Amino acid sequence: MKIFKSISSIQKYLNTQNQIAFVPTMGNLHEGHLSLIRKAKKPKTSIVVSIFVNRLQFNNKKDFIFYPKTLKQDLEYLKNEFVDAVFIPTEQEMNINHSEFKLSFFNLDYKLCDAFRPGHFEGVIAIVMKFCNIIQPHYLFLGKKDYQQLFILKNLMQAFCYPIKIIAVPTKREKNGLAMSSRNSLIQKSYISKISGLYSELKQIKKICKSLNDIKKIEHKALQNLTKDGWIVDYVSVRSQKTLLSPKNNEKKLVALIAARLGNVRLIDNIEFCI
Numbered sequence: 141m142k143i144f145k146s147i148s149s150i151q152k153y154l155n156t157q158n159q160i161a162f163v164p165t166m167g168n169l170h171e172g173h174l175s176l177i178r179k180a181k182k183p184k185t186s187i188v189v190s191i192f193v194n195r196l197q198f199n200n201k202k203d204f205i206f207y208p209k210t211l212k213q214d215l216e217y218l219k220n221e222f223v224d225a226v227f228i229p230t231e232q233e234m235n236i237n238h239s240e241f242k243l244s245f246f247n248l249d250y251k252l253c254d255a256f257r258p259g260h261f262e263g264v265i266a267i268v269m270k271f272c273n274i275i276q277p278h279y280l281f282l283g284k285k286d287y288q289q290l291f292i293l294k295n296l297m298q299a300f301c302y303p304i305k306i307i308a309v310p311t312k313r314e315k316n317g318l319a320m321s322s323r324n325s326l327i328q329k330s331y332i333s334k335i336s337g338l339y340s341e342l343k344q345i346k347k348i349c350k351s352l353n354d355i356k357k358i359e360h361k362a363l364q365n366l367t368k369d370g371w372i373v374d375y376v377s378v379r380s381q382k383t384l385l386s387p388k389n390n391e392k393k394l395v396a397l398i399a400a401r402l403g404n405v406r407l408i409d410n411i412e413f414c415i
Contacts, residue, residue: 141218142225147274150188150227154275157186157224162277164268167191168208169217172312172320176281177221179309186224188275196236196263208325227275234270250384252288253399253408256374261292268293272302280304285311285319287397287410291384311409313339319409331402337369338398341376342411345396349378350415352387366400374399374406381412 144150154160161180165173180187191214198204211228218226231237243262248254254261272280280297282290294306312320317339327335341362349358355378362376378396380387387394397410 141215141223143215144225144227145229146233147229150225151274153225154186154188159185159279160275160277161185161187161279161281162271162275163187163189163281164271165189165191165214166193166207166322167214168210168322168325169214170312170320170322170324172283172285174217174221175312176283176309177218177223179307180279180281181222185279187222188225188227188277189218189223190227190229190271190275192227192229192234192267192271194236194263194267195231196266197260198263199257199260206326208322227271234267236267248292250288250379252375252377252379252384252397254288256399261289264289265292265296269296269300272304277304279307281307281309283309283311284412285321285409287395287408288384317343319407321407323405323407326405328403328405331370331405334369334371334402335407337366337371338400338407338409339411341365342396342398342409345376345378346411346413349394349396349413352389352391352415355387362398366398370402372401374401 142153144153163176163180177187177189193207195204243266248261282293284290290308297304297306314320316336318324318335345358345362349355359376359378363373366373376398378394379385380391381393381395392414394415395410395412399406399408
């Protein structure tokens with residue numbers, strides 16, 4: 141496994157490779173990240189993993205400061221997975237303080253995480269675009285847990301004609317159903333008995349939602365259940381998989397999305413289903 145810290149050094153290496161599969165991360169790796177890497181393993185394909193805690197996507201400075209950093213353990217995981225190259229650039233190398241150009245969206249109004257985390261997706265996209273320009277991968281592996289992020293990045297690649305195929309990998313879960321996330325390590329022990337509630341509500345939505353006419357009532361019931369159990373809910377919403385907007389009369393492929401807090405930790409999750 142080769143480790144690179146500069147753009148020039150990793151590009152020199154990548155120029156010798158045939159196909160490149162890229163897995164972007166912010167470190168603090170867990171089985172969810174490793175599932176992306178395992179999915180990326182193909183003959184004659186070099187797997188590149190980035191580790192970069194992107195301050196541009198944090199709305200709260202404290203969240204950025206206290207984001208778990210476990211580089212030594214991360215590198216051990218990646219070595220055991222036979223990753224070919226790890227890119228660990230500095231903020232200076234990624235030039236994130238360059239302020240002459242800023243991304244904006246004409247129609248980013250899904251009223252999901254965009255409504256509760258202003259500037260978050262602009263920060264995500266700015267860094268992903270930089271990484272894709274630097275690495276020029278053939279494949280980009282992303283988890284379905286961050287469903288809105290996945291949706292936006294798919295549209296980005298299409299809109300800007302990136303010759304990159306996005307591979308969406310199913311969410312990896314703990315035994316209690318909680319979607320694996322680097323934030324999970326921050327959950328207070330007093331809330332452990334409640335954390336399965338998020339996925340339980342999603343499974344219930346999938347089970348009982350048989351018609352588009354049911355959606356509002358089902359969303360409201362799930363919100364009530366979570367609130368009663370101590371969650372502070374940002375949203376519970378059933379959307380179209382195709383548009384991520386409210387589904388139209390003839391749509392069958394849906395996704396239920398939830399964002400809620402336990403204490404100071406904000407968790408997101410989703411489940412795809414058909415009616």
